Amino acid sequence: MPDTVKLEVFRYRPEGEGEPLYETFEVPYRDEWMVLDALNQIKDHQDGTLSYRWACRMGVCGSCGMTVNGEPVLTCATYLEPFLPGPIRVEPLHGFPVIRDLVGDLEDFVGKLQRVKPWIIREEERSPSEGEYLQTPEEMDAYKRYSMCINCMLCYAACPIYELEPGFIGPAAIALAQRYNLDSRDEGARERHEVLAEHEGVWSCTFVGECSIVCPKDVDPAGAIQRYKVDATLDFFRSLVTPGRSP
Numbered sequence: 001m002p003d004t005v006k007l008e009v010f011r012y013r014p015e016g017e018g019e020p021l022y023e024t025f026e027v028p029y030r031d032e033w034m035v036l037d038a039l040n041q042i043k044d045h046q047d048g049t050l051s052y053r054w055a056c057r058m059g060v061c062g063s064c065g066m067t068v069n070g071e072p073v074l075t076c077a078t079y080l081e082p083f084l085p086g087p088i089r090v091e092p093l094h095g096f097p098v099i100r101d102l103v104g105d106l107e108d109f110v111g112k113l114q115r116v117k118p119w120i121i122r123e124e125e126r127s128p129s130e131g132e133y134l135q136t137p138e139e140m141d142a143y144k145r146y147s148m149c150i151n152c153m154l155c156y157a158a159c160p161i162y163e164l165e166p167g168f169i170g171p172a173a174i175a176l177a178q179r180y181n182l183d184s185r186d187e188g189a190r191e192r193h194e195v196l197a198e199h200e201g202v203w204s205c206t207f208v209g210e211c212s213i214v215c216p217k218d219v220d221p222a223g224a225i226q227r228y229k230v231d232a233t234l235d236f237f238r239s240l241v242t243p244g245r246s247p
């Protein structure tokens with residue numbers, strides 16, 4: 001194994017040179033190091049101005065997503081070893097405007113997430129004195145997979161449609177909408193339908209499937225989207241034969 005490995009790191013400092021460039025750093029190589037450890041070595045010992053996000057270092061917070069040798073990954077969960085002998089190219093997640101160095105602007109996603117109302121909606125709230133909303137293990141299983149999303153944005157970075165159609169509501173937002181639609185305590189599917197059923201909702205998706213391949217939590221957003229397409233189509237035909245029922 002080598003003693004060191006080189007990283008080609010994307011740099012963008014709007015107040016400095018203005019144009020993006022790649023800067024090469026050489027860091028010690030350790031078998032147990034992740035890409036994030038190498039970035040932290042650079043920040044702590046070589047260039048404190050290097051900017052990137054991370055928080056938990058254990059694949060939970062979803063903030064350390066970057067593009068490593070062309071693939072969107074969580075850098076805290078990606079070993080250096082498979083990329084030897086290097087150099088290893090580290091870039092921000094594709095598809096998002098870059099604020100600085102490896103930090104992308106995720107405002108677009110935050111707005112889209114709010115549009116699908118990822119919270120439990122009730123037509124009538126139960127008072128605390130009436131007790132909690134009970135749920136069986138089987139009812140929880142119906143949505144649990146989609147609840148594992150950590151908003152890491154790897155699925156958006158991998159999605160060719162999001163790059164071509166920036167209005168596309170996108171994989172994670174749709175998976176999280178399904179997380180609530182399939183929750184037995186929720187009554188908000190009709191409200192979310194207005195967003196999900198428009199062209200820039202599920203119908204923009206051409207089922208490339210990359211979103212599910214790169215998802216570090218096995219959420220399967222591509223499956224969530226296709227499932228919603230089937231449900232929405234069935235709902236539409238039911239509305240044709242059931243007077244008074246809206247799709």
Ligand code: FES
Binds near residue numbers: 061062063
């Ligand atoms: Fe939290 Fe990587 S630092 S997921």
